[in-house]
Amino acid sequence: MFQFGFRDLPEEQTLQEYALRFQDLDKEAVVAALALLRTASDLSKEFDSFFAFFDITWGRFIILMLLYREYPEALDFALLSERAEITKATLTGLIDGLDKQGFVERISHPTDRRKQLLCLTADGLALLERMLPSHYRTTAHYMSGLNKSQLVELTELLNRLHEVLVDIRE
Amino acid sequence: MFQFGFRDLPEEQTLQEYALRFQDLDKEAVVAALALLRTASDLSKEFDSFFAFFDITWGRFIILMLLYREYPEALDFALLSERAEITKATLTGLIDGLDKQGFVERISHPTDRRKQLLCLTADGLALLERMLPSHYRTTAHYMSGLNKSQLVELTELLNRLHEVLVDIRE
DNA sequence: CAAGAAACATTAGCCGCCTTATAATGAGGT
DNA sequence: ACCTCATTATAAGGCGGCTAATGTTTCTTG
Numbered sequence: 001m002f003q004f005g006f007r008d009l010p011e012e013q014t015l016q017e018y019a020l021r022f023q024d025l026d027k028e029a030v031v032a033a034l035a036l037l038r039t040a041s042d043l044s045k046e047f048d049s050f051f052a053f054f055d056i057t058w059g060r061f062i063i064l065m066l067l068y069r070e071y072p073e074a075l076d077f078a079l080l081s082e083r084a085e086i087t088k089a090t091l092t093g094l095i096d097g098l099d100k101q102g103f104v105e106r107i108s109h110p111t112d113r114r115k116q117l118l119c120l121t122a123d124g125l126a127l128l129e130r131m132l133p134s135h136y137r138t139t140a141h142y143m144s145g146l147n148k149s150q151l152v153e154l155t156e157l158l159n160r161l162h163e164v165l166v167d168i169r170e
Numbered sequence: 171m172f173q174f175g176f177r178d179l180p181e182e183q184t185l186q187e188y189a190l191r192f193q194d195l196d197k198e199a200v201v202a203a204l205a206l207l208r209t210a211s212d213l214s215k216e217f218d219s220f221f222a223f224f225d226i227t228w229g230r231f232i233i234l235m236l237l238y239r240e241y242p243e244a245l246d247f248a249l250l251s252e253r254a255e256i257t258k259a260t261l262t263g264l265i266d267g268l269d270k271q272g273f274v275e276r277i278s279h280p281t282d283r284r285k286q287l288l289c290l291t292a293d294g295l296a297l298l299e300r301m302l303p304s305h306y307r308t309t310a311h312y313m314s315g316l317n318k319s320q321l322v323e324l325t326e327l328l329n330r331l332h333e334v335l336v337d338i339r340e
Numbered sequence: 341c342a343a344g345a346a347a348c349a350t351t352a353g354c355c356g357c358c359t360t361a362t363a364a365t366g367a368g369g370t
Numbered sequence: 371a372c373c374t375c376a377t378t379a380t381a382a383g384g385c386g387g388c389t390a391a392t393g394t395t396t397c398t399t400g
Binding site: 042 | 174176188194199207209211214215216236252253256307310313316320321322325328338339
């Protein structure tokens with residue numbers, strides 16, 4: 001799901017050199033950005049191998065969770081792609097896979113024949129109920145480097161960054 | 171480079187429900203993990219579009235930066251793949267592309283004919299010197315949601331998580 | 341010193357997700 | 371009613387990860 005790069009963050013000395021060469025280099029910002037990408041990469045690799053154990057991917061898991069939230073209701077294809085923040089083309093591929101695995105069902109829309117609805121199957125539900133307990137347990141383990149108040153602090157800082165990034169994107 | 175999912179983090183109510191259903195769910199840990207992945211995804215998307223402007227990718231940029239650190243020295247292929255945290259097979263592909271673009275040069279090792287060395291070309295150096303000023307400027311902009319001390323705090327929290335994740339991985 | 345083991349980069353083939361292009365269906369204005 | 375245009379899902383092709391297998395080259399060791 002994620003590939004970062006750089007085994008080690010740049011050393012203080014290197015950074016110092018670059019800061020002289022490039023006037024606008026903000027050392028704290030650069031280090032924080034790299035640390036953010038690196039740690040997220042670490043975390044996503046752990047999730048990837050966890051999900052691989054159940055023969056799914058992060059992308060498929062997101063789809064399953066979004067359908068789980070609605071279960072037993074079905075969810076509109078276009079709405080699902082929006083919530084998952086992927087294009088409809090990408091969603092087609094994910095659903096193809098999940099459909100083949102028997103975890104998801106395509107239902108044609110009752111009135112608009114262009115549309116389709118998606119719903120978790122009994123197997124899909126069973127898969128989630130089998131994996132979620134250990135998923136939440138391992139998640140807590142992955143984050144065990146920080147105590148509760150540090151986790152809250154981290155979340156706040158990240159969300160502040162998120163807001164700015166959303167603004168920039170628009 | 172990165173694909174996250176979930177347009178919105180789960181609402182407090184949903185989380186509360188799941189916490190009842192799954193005993194080991196640690197709400198702070200789950201929210202922090204999702205926030206981490208989401209914000210890293212935001213950031214990497216910004217970098218991706220920045221790099222696309224210069225017709226390279228994040229992966230290629232990492233290779234260029236690692237060679238830039240050594241410039242004008244050449245760097246061993248195997249060592250480069252290790253530093254970039256990618257397999258040699260993947261590196262072959264990246265170097266193929268960068269070679270075709272003329273930013274990198276393959277040099278056969280003077281004594282061991284199995285090995286090869288890699289070096290930035292003049293064009294590669296020129297590319298970096300053209301893009302790095304705005305790269306560092308935009309990086310500072312992306313991170314402008316936090317002030318300097320918050321950035322340092324964020325980095326510390328992330329690195330603490332990183333250490334635990336590295337331990338888990340081994 | 342010869343033969344087998346190890347190390348090296350590449351190739352081939354798979355996968356997930358992307359973007360762009362395409363075909364089918366529906367909605368709206370005249 | 372019809373033509374246009376928008377919307378929907380899919381198809382096609384690319385990129386960059388991965389593993390496993392390949393052909394060289396070098397090292398080891400009997």
